[in-house]
Amino acid sequence: MKNIRNFCIIAHIDHGKSTLADRLLEFTKTIDSKELQAQVLDSMDLERERGITIKSTAVQMNYEYGGEKYILNLIDTPGHVDFSYEVSRSIAACEGALLIVDAAQGIQAQTISNVYMAIEHDLEIIPIINKIDLDSARPDEVEDQIVELLGCPRSDILRASGKTGIGIEEILAAVIERVPAPTGDPEAPLQALIFDSVFNPFRGIIAYFKIVNGSIAKGDLVKFVNTGKEYDADEVGILRLGMEARQRVECGDVGYIISGIKTSKEVKVGDTITHVKNPCDKAIEGFEEVKPMVFAGVYPIESEEFENLRASLEKLQLNDASLTFQPESSVALGFGFRCGFLGLLHMEIIQERLEREFNMDVITTVPNVSYKVYDKKGAVKEVHNPAGLPDPTLIDHIEEPYIRSSIITSTTYIGPIMTLCLGKRGILIKQEYISGDRVEIIFDLPLGEIVIDFYDKLKSISKGYASFDYHIHDFRPSKLVKLDILLNGEPVDALSTLTHADNAQSFGRRMCEKLKELIPRQQFDIAIQAAIGAKIIARETVKAVRKDVTAKCYGGDISRKRKLLEKQKEGKKRMKQVGNVEVPQKAFLAVLKLD
Numbered sequence: 001m002k003n004i005r006n007f008c009i010i011a012h013i014d015h016g017k018s019t020l021a022d023r024l025l026e027f028t029k030t031i032d033s034k035e036l037q038a039q040v041l042d043s044m045d046l047e048r049e050r051g052i053t054i055k056s057t058a059v060q061m062n063y064e065y066g067g068e069k070y071i072l073n074l075i076d077t078p079g080h081v082d083f084s085y086e087v088s089r090s091i092a093a094c095e096g097a098l099l100i101v102d103a104a105q106g107i108q109a110q111t112i113s114n115v116y117m118a119i120e121h122d123l124e125i126i127p128i129i130n131k132i133d134l135d136s137a138r139p140d141e142v143e144d145q146i147v148e149l150l151g152c153p154r155s156d157i158l159r160a161s162g163k164t165g166i167g168i169e170e171i172l173a174a175v176i177e178r179v180p181a182p183t184g185d186p187e188a189p190l191q192a193l194i195f196d197s198v199f200n201p202f203r204g205i206i207a208y209f210k211i212v213n214g215s216i217a218k219g220d221l222v223k224f225v226n227t228g229k230e231y232d233a234d235e236v237g238i239l240r241l242g243m244e245a246r247q248r249v250e251c252g253d254v255g256y257i258i259s260g261i262k263t264s265k266e267v268k269v270g271d272t273i274t275h276v277k278n279p280c281d282k283a284i285e286g287f288e289e290v291k292p293m294v295f296a297g298v299y300p301i302e303s304e305e306f307e308n309l310r311a312s313l314e315k316l317q318l319n320d321a322s323l324t325f326q327p328e329s330s331v332a333l334g335f336g337f338r339c340g341f342l343g344l345l346h347m348e349i350i351q352e353r354l355e356r357e358f359n360m361d362v363i364t365t366v367p368n369v370s371y372k373v374y375d376k377k378g379a380v381k382e383v384h385n386p387a388g389l390p391d392p393t394l395i396d397h398i399e400e401p402y403i404r405s406s407i408i409t410s411t412t413y414i415g416p417i418m419t420l421c422l423g424k425r426g427i428l429i430k431q432e433y434i435s436g437d438r439v440e441i442i443f444d445l446p447l448g449e450i451v452i453d454f455y456d457k458l459k460s461i462s463k464g465y466a467s468f469d470y471h472i473h474d475f476r477p478s479k480l481v482k483l484d485i486l487l488n489g490e491p492v493d494a495l496s497t498l499t500h501a502d503n504a505q506s507f508g509r510r511m512c513e514k515l516k517e518l519i520p521r522q523q524f525d526i527a528i529q530a531a532i533g534a535k536i537i538a539r540e541t542v543k544a545v546r547k548d549v550t551a552k553c554y555g556g557d558i559s560r561k562r563k564l565l566e567k568q569k570e571g572k573k574r575m576k577q578v579g580n581v582e583v584p585q586k587a588f589l590a591v592l593k594l595d
């Protein structure tokens, strides 16, 4: 055990974590540079394309240093806030962390939140200034920032380039010399922390764990403490680039277990594995049930596809326990599902996977958060859909989730960012200078305001020089009202939103204006109205088209006419018939695009 090192890499997105991981694998000859596909740790196609790591993975490297053989377990962590719980669990499986900071960008919001997490778990932090090959690199300035953040001596900070390979050897030496070997009692009852799981179509669910105490052998009867379920360990092993089966995985090591688990719901990240005979006293601390916070309706465009959509969502859920879904129906959209996501990126990823991997054409409604609705008798109900709100006369008050967010930016942009956050009902908690002209602003904000067009606005007003990170803080009472949209007098439930009473008027007006832009002209006038209860607060009209588009083809070229009709059909693919009005998918997301 004294020659094991378990470490992770923490970084703000794009600071070069995956690239550096590749160099480490290459340098330790875990992987041949010839067969090195860029960023081997990002295994899903989608991750590769988007350049983000969604699911964390682990990989073992063997390395000789000072005449001794070492086992280095690198645990990759996802880099996006939506997946911060997974980050925290992978961090808990390590004794050390490489903290990567881009030499040109400096410390960003996720750098700080990851550092706090690493400190909380007592990890040895090895700070690395990466991308020093860049012309725009400012390593001295970034060094100041790191010293300020960690309070470490300058000499602790390494400089590297994942691109050119500078500093890789020094990083490996630092891992061995500075990161403590895992402690733990090999003779104690088994206690293994599950930090990730994946679905394999042939083997079922594979859970990744780190052994904190004891050891696990093939054939053992084990129990997952938090779910209470028991399994036979059909196969256990370590993680090289792929899985390598072993008779036994020892204390301090990182490994996997295959035990006939069929759905990802049974394997909860953060759960503890122990033996059924001679179990450990208690579970490893810090287990949390991840709860989706952002909800949206997902509807098939063709209503016959409902069962296919269900099957597709079930398959996705095998791989992604944080996705939830429940059948719901909408007057406007028919039968579909209310899906729960960890955040907006998670929602986008699911939507994209439905389309790409399952060929599903779906309509997604405006995302909303989870509300706590208190009735006059004091009973509380969680509502995941504005359309599901009880009758207003029965409601005592509504609470909505608030986040605590950290924004790091240059002093130049403080003004506009303050204006943006205050406009989103934000409450300023603290403002702190980091170094030079960089400042961290802490705001409490309603999550419901963030899921709607916050990132894009932040990015544009700061010209990209603001980073953002958040966690759910608490629920607070708010004066929320339900805003309905009517098309030709018919309320369209899928367009209902909950909004703050003070903003409702302007919000309703902007919704109507936007919908007018997005709904194409049809054979008749379309009235678009916004209403709170029975009161209409805004109105726009989409004027009718006059001409039949195919009229000019009569007597003419039949194939041209067919083409035109096909084109119309193509356009319709993303349309949904609501009453007698054709509504495009874009319109259901209009609220995300308000000016």
Ligand code: GDP
Pocket (backbone or CB within 6 Å): 011, 012, 013, 014, 015, 016, 017, 018, 019, 020, 051, 052, 079, 130, 131, 132, 133, 134, 160, 161, 162, 163, 164
């Ligand atoms: P991650 O999001 O932290 O995993 O970052 P990636 O490893 O995907 O890198 C983000 C971008 O930075 C990619 O375009 C990389 O090619 C680039 N990059 C990574 N490391 C370096 C480096 O050391 N030098 C330079 N110039 N570019 C780098």
Ligand code: MG
Pocket (backbone or CB within 6 Å): 017, 018, 019, 042, 051, 052, 053, 079
């Ligand atoms: Mg990456």
